[in-house]
Amino acid sequence: MDLIRLKNVNKKYKNGVTAIYDMDLSIKKGSFVFVIGGSGSGKSTLIKMLYREEKPTSGQIVVGGVNVAKLRNQKVYKLRRKLGIVFQDYRLLPKLTVFENVAFAMEVLGAHKDETREKTLKAIEMVGLKNKVHNYPDELSGGEQQRVAIARAIVNNPKLLLCDEPTGNLDPEMSMEIMKVLENINKKRGTTILMVTHDKDIVNAMKKQVITLKDGRLINNKEKGTYNDEDI
Amino acid sequence: MMKIFRMLSRSIRDAFKSVFRNFSLSLASISCITITLVIVAVSIIASFNVENFTKEIEKDLTIVAFLEQDATSDDVEDLIKKIKKLDNVDSYEFKGKEKVKKDMQNESEVFNSIMSDWSKEDNPLKDTFQIRVKDAEQISKTANKIKKMDKVSLVRYGEGMVDKLVNAFSSIEKVAYGVVIALIVVTVFLIINTIKLTIFSRKREISIMRLVGASNFSIKTPFIIEGMILGLIGSIIPVLLTTFGYLSFYKHFDGYLFTELIKLIEPEPFIYTASGIVILIGILVGMIGSASAVRKYLKV
């Protein structure tokens, strides 16, 4: 079963830059996929189209049965509820504690208090921050902050987790911890993970599916791939 | 259903928080709403009272038309036809001079003794019509039309007093409307600005809300509610002023303003109606302001 399917997708920004050329891509449910490629190769654009921050200029994108390309603005929130998103810069709310930051994602959906509490604590436990529940973001290391962001992204148990350079600001040791967390989520929850990265060591160590972009084109898609410098 | 309720209670909580977090800013809006609503309240009280006593006056308002001495009964018939045709005439009553004489004699001993030896032929009084009008504001026009009719010698109605009163009040009303509308426009702009700054100060929060899949409704509602809360808070002082101000005003003047002619409206339930209108206008203005700020600055 494919969770994500792209057909003939093109993306041209208003300024005339074409970020994605004629892309076909399928991603199976439950897989763990790295997206690699040089700067400006269209990785973030691809991710943005998947959570409907950007619309493709042409082509078809289906995520979890939702036709994302045709999704109206008013309906975008329905798609977002089915996926979690993690960025390089964490995007936490500084005035909320770890618990509140994670619970925020449940509360805005109008979830019940008990349910929110239960799921929030589960997600926080999953990323290994049980002992920091009541700390504020500025009391945490970068790696810990990113783990809070991951907990927030998975608190609703989404089918898909999109990560755009989640380890981009972290040192190698912290990065590996994040990778352990992500692998654990992928295994235990069966969450499909799509992760953009520049980190050669991570890609080579994990031995997962690797998709390589170059100048907006998909040039390589390999099970158990490696970071191939020549492609980039 | 529960979900919407929880979302709403969250919105209200957030809105209150936001009002107090940006209190100096909120205060500007609230003060402006307060000033506007005080004027609105005074206008409401004044215009309701004017409405009330002009109606009272109108009830008693009659035009008295005196006929020429030589008016024949044919002339009277003719006049009745003409008066009937006037739009503004509610009812009329013809009083011949003999009837006038009798009424006056009944009214006073002095008149009685003077008039008792007037014969039917040398009665110097005149036949009269007493005419009630529908609309007091049109009374002078109607009176003039009657005056121009044949065999009408003289027309009397409230001696210009009513005319002046009605005119004065209607122009005061117009000025009040103008001031209120101008103030409401200013207030709406202040609220738009307040909500705009709240939206900007919560940009990060909003973008995260979008990211995790909050519906447009739940993103927008807190800001709209915030505007309504500003309106509600702004209406507190005006409502107190309306209630206690009018009560003591009414007591001080014993229910009448200057003369027996101008009777004030009973405070109860009038003050509740007036307060209700004031609160409603406050909330509505707050809502209009915040809704337009949301539409302008919160692209969803």
Ligand SMILES: Nc1ncnc2c1ncn2[C@@H]1O[C@H](COP(=O)(O)OP(=O)(O)OP(=O)(O)O)[C@@H](O)[C@H]1O
């Ligand atoms: N909002 C935008 N408007 C116009 N052009 C854009 C926009 N976002 C990206 N681009 C352009 O599209 C191309 C692809 O950008 P994208 O951000 O997808 O690259 P990337 O692979 O994520 O790069 P990096 O590794 O540096 O993050 C680039 O040429 C970029 O300049």
Ligand SMILES: [Mg+2]
């Ligand atoms: Mg990028």
